Amino acid sequence: MTGAAKPGDQYPTRLSTTAELLRREPVVWTSPGRGPIDSDALEAYERDGFLVFGDLFNDDEVQCYQAEADRLLTDATMLADERTVVEPSGGELRSIFEVHTVSPVFAELVADPRLLERARQILDSEVYIHQSRINLKPGFGSTGFYWHSDFETWHAEDGMPVPRALSFSIALTENLPVNGPLMIMPGSHRTFVGCEGDTPLEHFRLSLRRQEIGTPSTSALARLAERFGISQVTGRAGAVTVFDSNCMHGSSDNITPYPRRNVFVVYNSVENSLVEPFSSPARRPEFIASRDFTPVRACRRSAAHG
Amino acid sequence: MTGAAKPGDQYPTRLSTTAELLRREPVVWTSPGRGPIDSDALEAYERDGFLVFGDLFNDDEVQCYQAEADRLLTDATMLADERTVVEPSGGELRSIFEVHTVSPVFAELVADPRLLERARQILDSEVYIHQSRINLKPGFGSTGFYWHSDFETWHAEDGMPVPRALSFSIALTENLPVNGPLMIMPGSHRTFVGCEGDTPLEHFRLSLRRQEIGTPSTSALARLAERFGISQVTGRAGAVTVFDSNCMHGSSDNITPYPRRNVFVVYNSVENSLVEPFSSPARRPEFIASRDFTPVRACRRSAAHG
Numbered sequence: 001m002t003g004a005a006k007p008g009d010q011y012p013t014r015l016s017t018t019a020e021l022l023r024r025e026p027v028v029w030t031s032p033g034r035g036p037i038d039s040d041a042l043e044a045y046e047r048d049g050f051l052v053f054g055d056l057f058n059d060d061e062v063q064c065y066q067a068e069a070d071r072l073l074t075d076a077t078m079l080a081d082e083r084t085v086v087e088p089s090g091g092e093l094r095s096i097f098e099v100h101t102v103s104p105v106f107a108e109l110v111a112d113p114r115l116l117e118r119a120r121q122i123l124d125s126e127v128y129i130h131q132s133r134i135n136l137k138p139g140f141g142s143t144g145f146y147w148h149s150d151f152e153t154w155h156a157e158d159g160m161p162v163p164r165a166l167s168f169s170i171a172l173t174e175n176l177p178v179n180g181p182l183m184i185m186p187g188s189h190r191t192f193v194g195c196e197g198d199t200p201l202e203h204f205r206l207s208l209r210r211q212e213i214g215t216p217s218t219s220a221l222a223r224l225a226e227r228f229g230i231s232q233v234t235g236r237a238g239a240v241t242v243f244d245s246n247c248m249h250g251s252s253d254n255i256t257p258y259p260r261r262n263v264f265v266v267y268n269s270v271e272n273s274l275v276e277p278f279s280s281p282a283r284r285p286e287f288i289a290s291r292d293f294t295p296v297r298a299c300r301r302s303a304a305h306g
Numbered sequence: 307m308t309g310a311a312k313p314g315d316q317y318p319t320r321l322s323t324t325a326e327l328l329r330r331e332p333v334v335w336t337s338p339g340r341g342p343i344d345s346d347a348l349e350a351y352e353r354d355g356f357l358v359f360g361d362l363f364n365d366d367e368v369q370c371y372q373a374e375a376d377r378l379l380t381d382a383t384m385l386a387d388e389r390t391v392v393e394p395s396g397g398e399l400r401s402i403f404e405v406h407t408v409s410p411v412f413a414e415l416v417a418d419p420r421l422l423e424r425a426r427q428i429l430d431s432e433v434y435i436h437q438s439r440i441n442l443k444p445g446f447g448s449t450g451f452y453w454h455s456d457f458e459t460w461h462a463e464d465g466m467p468v469p470r471a472l473s474f475s476i477a478l479t480e481n482l483p484v485n486g487p488l489m490i491m492p493g494s495h496r497t498f499v500g501c502e503g504d505t506p507l508e509h510f511r512l513s514l515r516r517q518e519i520g521t522p523s524t525s526a527l528a529r530l531a532e533r534f535g536i537s538q539v540t541g542r543a544g545a546v547t548v549f550d551s552n553c554m555h556g557s558s559d560n561i562t563p564y565p566r567r568n569v570f571v572v573y574n575s576v577e578n579s580l581v582e583p584f585s586s587p588a589r590r591p592e593f594i595a596s597r598d599f600t601p602v603r604a605c606r607r608s609a610a611h612g
Contacts, residue, residue, distance in 0.1 A: 255556050
């Protein structure tokens with residue numbers, strides 16, 4: 001049994017049938033010249049739904065984030081923390097949520113002007129942190145993430161009205177073709193793919209480990225891949241990928257000995273703050289979907305990047 | 307509890323501790339000029355343990371093999387056949403063994419001079435078919451194969467004395483970086499990595515779906531990857547990869563909509579025919595490890611490739 005869409009819901013999902021809807025809102029809300037991203041790059045982001053900045057963070061900074069990640073991973077209190085997610089097969093750590101709250105180093109990272117100014121530029125408003133986390137693929141068989149649009153989940157389960165949000169992924173390790181890097185369908189961000197099925201109560205307990213509800217049908221995925229193709233995002237540790245909240249993306253498992261780690265920061269426009277979930281019986285916990293809509297203030301000016 | 311190695315066993319494995327042993331036998335048994343592989347390619351094979359032939363089969367031939375694979379896959383009697391292996395999660399077809407017996411088209415393929423002459427050249431003897439199969443990764447989440455050396459299994463579970471065997475993988479679909487292509491550690495074929503653990507009775511019923519026993523330790527894999535790196539084998543449908551029986555290889559899962567299909571043919575030297583398993587309580591079935599040591603005879607001369 002699946003429920004009915006809420007009256008007036010522009011992006012109905014988790015129903016008994018699926019639809020592919022054209023996105024109504026812009027991807028880039030601002031005009032060029034109003035931030036650090038140049039017009040060519042902004043155009044590429046608008047077209048593809050993502051953009052890679054190869055050298056936003058230097059090696060020393062990456063080392064500092066790596067050391068902080070190591071510290072969290074070996075911290076016994078973190079392992080018992082509800083914000084910590086383990087592999088579906090049990091045991092190994094997969095994600096730590098709300099890293100900007102548990103760590104002063106990552107608190108500084110999420111307020112770093114290099115991220116913040118770019119987020120504000122694209123969304124043309126003040127922004128707040130909807131979610132932050134470290135993802136770990138320690139290798140030797142750690143699982144991937146199946147295809148999904150973040151916005152589909154944030155809309156259905158968190159009550160995010162429209163796709164005026166974006167994610168930064170800061171690579172702490174090298175992303176190779178072989179260690180399960182991010183795969184994106186470039187251009188898919190303009191299509192909202194409704195997903196079949198009812199959202200169960202406390203769905204997040206399962207979905208953060210292995211998502212099944214909130215994933216598109218194989219026929220929708222085949223159509224999208226046919227139309228847009230699949231890009232693999234590889235690059236050095238320190239590279240930063242920014243991607244629209246409605247990109248269709250996923251990743252393979254990682255059987256190599258090369259771990260894959262990144263920090264995710266999701267900024268949402270303060271003009272798009274959460275209401276009640278559109279297709280879920282209850283809100284998810286605040287460590288997954290924050291309801292503190294306070295605009296982020298830049299923590300410092302970066303010496304290297306002004 | 308794990309057993310003791312058989313007296314005189316050069317390649318002990320499935321014990322309580324693991325060892326990395328240097329391979330004693332040659333990789334290339336012949337001298338150059340005695341077959342279709344030129345000396346540069348033969349040297350590369352000796353060094354890396356594998357070799358790719360980009361255009362051994364043309365598009366028409368690939369289409370014919372694809373059509374035959376489709377026919378087998380939709381054949382209700384095949385689904386019920388013991389030689390058919392399904393995905394660990396159940397349902398979807400993963401492999402069909404002994405394809406040269408179930409299909410006249412693949413019977414011709416395994417006797418194709420383009421494969422046979424190359425196998426004979428490398429192994430410097432008549433050869434017989436140890437195993438043949440189609441592997442399928444239909445996409446949308448089909449699982450990969452964890453790191454393993456084929457020879458480790460064939461020695462332990464089938465009684466193959468030494469690594470004087472090789473596999474041909476004939477790609478029926480394009481191998482992309484994103485759809486779980488073959489990963490090989492080039493040069494690893496010279497190291498025999500013993501694996502921990504006792505081989506359970508009828509282990510093959512599980513191991514063909516998801517292997518756990520007969521896989522190297524993470525520390526051994528990390529050492530090998532550090533030393534040899536990891537190559538991803540990508541290329542067009544019709545490309546053929548030949549690899550030594552002791553290569554460390556594996557593949558990621560495939561969440562893309564692009565299926566990945568290939569035909570595997572394993573040739574063993576008739577001078578290396580099977581004895582009793584070295585580290586297993588019983589032989590595996592003959593559809594997995596043939597004990598018909600009759601040399602393969604070339605079925606025809608290929609018009610295109612002489």
